[in-house]
């Protein structure tokens with residue numbers, strides 16, 4: 242099934258932010274599937290990839306009639322001070338503006354506007370925050386839908402803000418919908434293991450930081466990354482775990498290497514995912530093979546986590562951050578160190594999809610990065626083939 246809602250459309254240029262994100266890419270994907278989406282039109286009869294839900298429909302269908310993502314959900318994973326600056330209303334207006342400037346890199350190192358043209362803005366930046374909150378809710382709802390249908394599959398045409406850090410936005414990501422949704426769902430449902438498989442061309446560094454910090458707060462189980470490290474057994478039954486895998490271009494993130502040098506070792510972008518796979522330019526043909534090796538490593542970590550040497554510990558849910566900025570026709574300059582063809586993008590997505598379906602593992606796919614007029618193509622062709 243697909244989760245899409247016109248309320249989620251973010252046209253950054255309406256806020257004066259000149260990012261090359263096509264606001265209609267979700268609509269283009271649906272059109273390519275022959276779905277003329279009408280809000281609240283339930284019972285779409287197309288068998289694959291299933292019905293299209295709006296946020297309202299999804300709340301009903303998933304049995305999550307309570308509410309959307311709350312401030313408490315954000316504070317569970319982000320620094321409370323940072324979240325207060327976003328919610329602060331008129332008294333915190335400048336702090337919200339500063340957070341937006343940092344997130345979307347609107348001021349360059351000389352203090353001059355960068356990709357920011359406030360004179361073209363039709364809406365205030367504070368309104369953008371409200372839309373982002375709906376985006377965050379969508380990621381959580383995609384997880385609810387995937388779980389509600391047994392080993393379900395839900396593709397969410399939104400979200401993917403994987404660079405957002407503990408106390409700040411980063412790389413066009415204000416808050417981290419992926420980590421927020423994963424931790425929220427662990428609080429609501431009796432799940433013990435979630436995998437986050439991040440396929441965006443940029444490293445999921447914000448997610449890695451947030452999951453690491455949650456482990457330090459002893460809210461999540463720590464996996465035994467090294468063979469020598471003793472496996473924790475006493476808490477394995479009580480504490481849930483989130484394992485992270487990120488496959489990305491080996492260089493080019495963060496944008497300037499100075500940033501890497503001055504950043505603390507235990508902060509993004511330096512902090513590691515449980516499994517990081519860097520693909521160099523020219524290694525595109527090896528992409529899916531390396532990804533498959535990484536997934537086998539996730540299996541090994543999962544088995545060690547629960548002292549199960551049979552290697553058959555399945556995650557209860559997998560969140561796939563399905564970045565289309567790996568595509569060779571992506572228009573963002575910072576994504577051009579890795580260029581998958583359309584066939585290679587499809588091979589990647591189909592491999593992950595088949596892996597999950599063959600094992601009856603529920604999965605929530607989050608659209609994530611993809612810039613320019615052809616960003617809709619990889620997810621559209623993938624969804625066309627979903628069976």
Ligand SMILES: [Zn+2]
Pocket residue numbers: 441442443564566610611
């Ligand atoms: Zn990206």
